[in-house]
Amino acid sequence: MPAAKIPSLADWIKSYLKEEEPRSKSLIVSVFGDSIAPHSPGLWLSELIQLMEPLGVNERLVRTSAFRLIEEKWLTARRDGRRSHYMLTESGSRRFEIAYSRIYTPPQIEWDGNWTLVLLPRNGDSPPERLELRRELEWEGFASPTPGLLLHPSANLEILKRVLDELRLADRAIVLRAQSLEEFTPEPTATLVSRCWDFTDIGNRYRQFIARFQPLLTRLRLTELSDEQAFVVQTLLIHSFRRATLHDPRLPVSMLPSDWIGYQAYQLCRDIYQLTYRPARAHLASVTEAPKMLVGSSVLRSPVQQRFGGLA
Secondary structure, three states: OOHHHOOOHHHHHHHHHHHHOOOHHHHHHHHHHHHHOOOOOEEEHHHHHHHHHHHOOOHHHHHHHHHHHHHOOOEEEEEEOOEEEEEEOHHHHHHHHHHHHHHOOOOOOOOOOEEEEEEOOOOOOOHHHHHHHHHHHHHOOOEEEEOOEEEEOOOOHHHHHHHHHHOOOOOOOEEEEEEOOHHHOOOOHHHHHHHHOOHHHHHHHHHHHHHHHHHHHHHHOOOOOOHHHHHHHHHHHHHHHHHHHOOOOOOOHHHOOOOOHHHHHHHHHHHHHHHHHHHHHHHHHHHOOHHHHHOOOHHHOOHHHHHHHOOO
16 A cells, blocks of 8 residues: 555544544553553552543543443552552453453464363253353353353363352363264364354454554554554554454364464554554553553563563
8 A cells, every 4th residue: 555545643543533432441441451450550540541541531431431340340449548549350350361362372273182061060050050151151262062062172271260160160060171083973173163153253353453453554664653652552452452352262273264364363463562562661651650660671571572472
């Protein structure tokens, strides 16, 4: 695309905020998970207001959204005189750790041939309890090919255990590791995969992400962006990629097309993040009290540098 036809960075940000209309609550969660939590327990309300302003979230919306996030157990707050300090709760941190595995880790997963199966015996468990288990595990990429059975070929067992513990089903759910027996399997694995997971919707979400952010990458390679712009771009990037990956079951390479669009979307996200993460952290350090040491110090040797397979 000719440089003259590529939108300016300011125009791209303005267009995104107008067309996507991101919810303020979701943006605040993205800011906490991507920028705050890896470096600091939390930040002051005044700092959060300043961070959110260039994202189109005014002070009233920040206060209202923060209050609702406290109600939803994402955040907790403590008072210090007239000031309020906001932090991710333990459950909020856990939820972002789960998202971390979807957003920042390479999607190419090798399969060992085993399936993880989860069954909940009908021994008095209420239908709502069973539905809650199915809903939570489908959120984590499990499929239910038949009532009462959930399966995944590359399940994160730590996340599975946390889900069962939180639903208080760890002592009742049956978790098995199993292999398909070819002589008793009437259909190839690819057919089973296509029946269990709908890749049309998932692929469309990734295509929309690419259509939105590919022109941005071209512009970033031509433009020197400010620290504040880097923070805004990075927040919108992670906010969008998090939404795109929500329903991706993260299946092994052998179960996906060789040209799976999710790989391209991940690489695009990684390429942009490589360009924004240092100036974005510099902006964070200029606005908040906590991470003054983040710029040019050993504190940078944190899990942040391990994101996307390693940041240069």
